Amino acid sequence: VQHHLLKPEPGPAPETSIVVGAGALDALPITVQGAPLVLAVADRSLARGPVGEAVRARLAAAEVRTELFAIEASEQAKSLAAVSALWDAWLEAGAGRDAVVVAVGGGIITDVTGFAAASYLRGIPWVAIPTTVIGIADAAIGGKTGVNLSRGKNLVGAIHPPRAVLADFDLLASLPDEDYRDGWSEVVKAGVIADAPLLADLTARAQRILARDPVAMEETLIRAIAVKAAVVEKDLLEGSRREILNFGHTVGHALEHATGNTLSHGRAVAAGMVAEAVLAVTLGRLGQDAPELIATACGALGIPWRVESTIDEAAFVAALSVDKKRRAGRIRVALPDSLGAHSSSPSVEVDPQDLVAALHVASRMAS
Ligand SMILES: NC(=O)c1ccc[n+]([C@@H]2O[C@H](COP(=O)([O-])OP(=O)(O)OC[C@H]3O[C@@H](n4cnc5c(N)ncnc54)[C@H](O)[C@@H]3O)[C@@H](O)[C@H]2O)c1
Numbered sequence: 029v030q031h032h033l034l035k036p037e038p039g040p041a042p043e044t045s046i047v048v049g050a051g052a053l054d055a056l057p058i059t060v061q062g063a064p065l066v067l068a069v070a071d072r073s074l075a076r077g078p079v080g081e082a083v084r085a086r087l088a089a090a091e092v093r094t095e096l097f098a099i100e101a102s103e104q105a106k107s108l109a110a111v112s113a114l115w116d117a118w119l120e121a122g123a124g125r126d127a128v129v130v131a132v133g134g135g136i137i138t139d140v141t142g143f144a145a146a147s148y149l150r151g152i153p154w155v156a157i158p159t160t161v162i163g164i165a166d167a168a169i170g171g172k173t174g175v176n177l178s179r180g181k182n183l184v185g186a187i188h189p190p191r192a193v194l195a196d197f198d199l200l201a202s203l204p205d206e207d208y209r210d211g212w213s214e215v216v217k218a219g220v221i222a223d224a225p226l227l228a229d230l231t232a233r234a235q236r237i238l239a240r241d242p243v244a245m246e247e248t249l250i251r252a253i254a255v256k257a258a259v260v261e262k263d264l265l266e267g268s269r270r271e272i273l274n275f276g277h278t279v280g281h282a283l284e285h286a287t288g289n290t291l292s293h294g295r296a297v298a299a300g301m302v303a304e305a306v307l308a309v310t311l312g313r314l315g316q317d318a319p320e321l322i323a324t325a326c327g328a329l330g331i332p333w334r335v336e337s338t339i340d341e342a343a344f345v346a347a348l349s350v351d352k353k354r355r356a357g358r359i360r361v362a363l364p365d366s367l368g369a370h371s372s373s374p375s376v377e378v379d380p381q382d383l384v385a386a387l388h389v390a391s392r393m394a395s
């Protein structure tokens with residue numbers, strides 16, 4: 029188990045204590061010590077199974093009064109209505125400013141619960157217990173919380189860093205293989221944007237990662253977490269560095285739309301990273317071999333990164349154009365400066381057709 033301290037803001041802001049590894053959940057009692065009330069919010073599908081059981085056991089050991097709430101993990105339920113229901117339930121339970129919230133689940137649960145904690149009585153502390161690879165490598169790190177509106181995803185929210193993140197691999201045991209595997213594309217992304225040796229290590233350790241070897245997971249996930257934490261930390265002083273976290277996502281989101289959300293987020297981002305890397309080569313930002321290195325890492329991890337040639341090109345371009353990063357017909361894409369390095373203003377403006385062309389080149393790549 030490794031420990032990482034994320035200082036989210038310059039000055040006397042509280043730090044986030046990040047514990048990563050099999051058994052990290054054992055730190056839960058320490059994180060809620062002294063609180064008169066713990067408000068535990070879990071993914072409904074996990075609350076009654078082994079994950080809920082493990083969390084309840086640690087809270088019982090902490091000897092703190094605990095109220096447990098179960099919520100639904102769907103993009104539809106990632107809503108203000110869900111947040112409002114939590115506020116009411118917490119009020120009903122008599123929660124004051126000294127209560128501590130514990131969120132147990134994937135990115136949907138940590139986004140909703142974190143936002144409820146950010147806004148309840150103008151903000152109470154929370155602890156994130158991510159139960160997906162996306163949650164560990166991305167969603168639970170950095171303090172971004174929020175909900176969807178009917179007009180779009182993640183349109184309302186707050187920055188409210190959790191007091192602690194407990195990333196315990198034992199909680200991933202029930203995660204279906206496809207979700208587990210596809211989530212690693214966010215780890216590949218971390219390597220491409222800020223840690224080139226991580227990209228090579230992911231390829232080298234892919235078999236062990238797919239076998240869910242806890243040591244291989246720990247060695248790689250801690251570095252993806254460190255990348256996200258560092259980008260978020262520096263962004264608070266600079267403003268646009270954070271855009272690099274969208275690498276692979278401009279094309280990825282458009283592919284998700286164009287395929288009617290039949291592609292998993294991880295698969296779409298894998299395809300998006302290869303295509304955006306092809307574009308980056310033409311702009312002189314990445315070396316010739318970068319698209320191949322990214323495709324090789326994704327392939328080794330079992331993530332299908334190649335998009336079918338049947339993709340509806342008109343729908344893809346239309347989806348690119350509604351992307352919120354768009355400015356006057358041009359598309360903003362965040363690219364590294366070289367493999368494993370990026371600047372404080374990573375975005376460039378390109379023509380949608382440049383991305384169509386890059387996607388074509390990517391789909392013809394050998395590996
Ligand atoms: N705040 C951020 O910085 C940030 C970053 C990335 C993604 N996100 C958000 O995260 C969400 C996606 O994250 P996600 O994929 O973790 O979503 P999720 O919470 O929907 O989990 C995916 C699915 O896996 C199930 N599940 C979760 N843990 C499980 C486990 N251990 N065993 C079995 N099933 C399990 C869930 O019930 C759900 O059906 C999106 O809403 C996205 O916007 C936020």
Ligand SMILES: [Zn+2]
Pocket residue numbers: 166214277293297
């Ligand atoms: Zn993503």
